[in-house]
Amino acid sequence: MPNGAQGGLLHLKxxxxxxxxxxxxxxxxxxxxxxxxxGTDL
Incomplete structure (x- = not known):
């Protein structure tokens, strides 16, 4: 399975x-x- 930016982060079947x-x-x-x-950067 490809990773991250190459294959996309969401896979639907x-x-x-x-x-x-x-x-x-x-x-x-x-x-x-x-x-x-x-939590101080909110």
Whole structure:
């Protein structure tokens, strides 16, 4: 599966001709584990 800017962040899947049966979506997010936020920039 491609990543981020190359492949897009949102992927939707459904059966061709059967969209009324439902859509499955996945969203790719990046998280910086070293980042901190104290809420003062609001």
């Amino acid at each position: 459904y059966r061709k001709g059967k969209i009324e049966k439902g859509v499955v979506g996945s969203l790719t997010l990046g998280v910086d584990p070293g980042a901190t936020h104290d």
